[in-house]
Amino acid sequence: MDEVDKQLSEAGEPPIRREGLRSDIWVLMDFGCVIVHVFTDEARKFYNLERLWSDSEVVDISSLPSP
Numbered sequence: 001m002d003e004v005d006k007q008l009s010e011a012g013e014p015p016i017r018r019e020g021l022r023s024d025i026w027v028l029m030d031f032g033c034v035i036v037h038v039f040t041d042e043a044r045k046f047y048n049l050e051r052l053w054s055d056s057e058v059v060d061i062s063s064l065p066s067p
Contacts, residue, residue, distance in 0.1 A: 004029060015029055015031055016030045016031060025039065025040045026047070
């Protein structure tokens with residue numbers, strides 16, 4: 001979570017909002033351009049977001065500049 005915050009902030013995308021910081025299982029970080037979910041392994045298996053979003057469009061981000 002700290003590394004995501006650092007990298008995106010250095011790229012000019014400071015976090016707009018964070019939720020779940022008091023929780024030790026799931027944190028949501030909203031940077032405006034992207035939303036990042038950070039889970040424990042157990043929470044990731046339970047919520048299974050890959051299944052929830054499995055029919056969404058895949059976006060190729062390989063052409064975006066890296067920090």
